[in-house]
Amino acid sequence: MPVKTFTARAHTNIALIKYWGKKNQDLILPMNNSLSLTLDHFYTDTEVSFDQTLKQDSFYLNHEKQDTAKITRFMDLVRAKAHLNSFARINSINHVPTMAGLASSASAYAALALAASKAAGLELSRPDLSRLARRGSGSASRSIYGGFVEWQQGHDDQSSYAIPIEEDLNWDLCMIVVVIDKAKKKISSRVGMQLVIETSPFYPAWIKQAEQDLSAIKKAIKERDFKKMGTIAEENAMKMHALNMSASPHFSYFEPASIEAMQLVELLRSEGIYCYYTLDAGPNVKILCSDKDSSRILTRLRTRFAKNQLLLAHSGPGVRLIDKK
Numbered sequence: 483m484p485v486k487t488f489t490a491r492a493h494t495n496i497a498l499i500k501y502w503g504k505k506n507q508d509l510i511l512p513m514n515n516s517l518s519l520t521l522d523h524f525y526t527d528t529e530v531s532f533d534q535t536l537k538q539d540s541f542y543l544n545h546e547k548q549d550t551a552k553i554t555r556f557m558d559l560v561r562a563k564a565h566l567n568s569f570a571r572i573n574s575i576n577h578v579p580t581m582a583g584l585a586s587s588a589s590a591y592a593a594l595a596l597a598a599s600k601a602a603g604l605e606l607s608r609p610d611l612s613r614l615a616r617r618g619s620g621s622a623s624r625s626i627y628g629g630f631v632e633w634q635q636g637h638d639d640q641s642s643y644a645i646p647i648e649e650d651l652n653w654d655l656c657m658i659v660v661v662i663d664k665a666k667k668k669i670s671s672r673v674g675m676q677l678v679i680e681t682s683p684f685y686p687a688w689i690k691q692a693e694q695d696l697s698a699i700k701k702a703i704k705e706r707d708f709k710k711m712g713t714i715a716e717e718n719a720m721k722m723h724a725l726n727m728s729a730s731p732h733f734s735y736f737e738p739a740s741i742e743a744m745q746l747v748e749l750l751r752s753e754g755i756y757c758y759y760t761l762d763a764g765p766n767v768k769i770l771c772s773d774k775d776s777s778r779i780l781t782r783l784r785t786r787f788a789k790n791q792l793l794l795a796h797s798g799p800g801v802r803l804i805d806k807k
């Protein structure tokens with residue numbers, strides 16, 4: 483029987499209200515709802531085919547052979563759903579730095595969920611794709627959709643999945659990404675958030691705050707209140723990073739240049755140029771602004787950062803199949 487190959491493309495997403503902590507580590511159920519913006523600039527292409535001649539899964543990332551322990555656990559879920567027992571060939575290309583706090587796990591597992599389920603002969607709905615992607619990486623549940631997306635925490639496998647808030651934004655929003663370090667982080671998101679849950683005395687306050695931030699940002703988005711949306715996103719990110727500093731042992735993803743970029747944003751704001759920052763689990767700073775201000779902001783950032791450290795992103799689309807190149 484000829485082997486069928488499917489290739490999927492998924493974009494990364496940046497959370498404006500962060501997911502930071504799990505109530506169930508096996509099912510990847512989060513402690514709070516989160517909300518993100520899918521980005522056009524960063525994405526993953528993943529190709530999957532099942533092959534009865536394989537003795538184990540084969541996984542190449544950016545043309546380099548990888549360990550298969552984590553991906554095989556995910557592929558086992560797909561095999562169980564499809565009643566399949568053959569292994570798969572998985573080839574993936576990240577058009578985003580891997581494990582650098584630019585959400586490669588989000589685009590990776592969203593693309594893998596679609597490509598692997600199709601290759602296994604499954605036709606999953608988007609909510610089912612979101613549930614499946616979630617099992618690989620929580621943030622991947624949101625990359626099934628474009629634009630603004632909310633991951634509803636739920637209480638079990640069935641009830642925890644993302645929903646689109648607005649897929650096609652009719653809003654001149656953009657995100658400038660200041661790439662401070664593309665290297666792999668020392669503490670993965672998975673390990674960092676678990677350490678926080680187990681040791682930060684501030685975690686209960688985070689849960690309460692995240693809920694309030696989420697409803698406030700949804701209102702700001704609906705009302706197209708950019709300043710309110712940016713303020714809530716920036717403050718929510720800082721609360722998450724404060725948790726890391728309050729863990730034991732304490733840790734931080736910030737580097738000196740991250741703080742310089744944040745201070746520059748604050749200076750621009752004091753001059754009346756409205757822009758706001760957010761950081762995920764990594765040192766790279768993402769600046770939310772209006773398209774009309776982006777060139778002024780970029781000009782100012784160039785006084786401190788090299789041209790190739792500054793990238794411009796807009797709202798991106800949800801996961802889809804693409805033709806194999």
Ligand code: ADP
Nearest residue numbers: 574580581582583584585586587588590670671
């Ligand atoms: P990031 O900030 O990039 O999301 P994480 O701390 O979430 O970093 O870790 C990324 C995880 O995603 C790692 O386990 C890494 O191996 C996995 N990953 C990244 N890219 C891919 C890919 N294209 N296919 C499968 N797994 C991937």
Ligand code: DP6
Nearest residue numbers: 497500501619620621671672762763
């Ligand atoms: C800071 O989804 O990468 O980017 O579920 O353990 O794979 P796992 O973690 P991951 O965590 C993302 C954390 C974050 C915030 C967010 O994207 O909501």
Ligand code: CO
Nearest residue numbers: 585587588671
């Ligand atoms: Co991640």
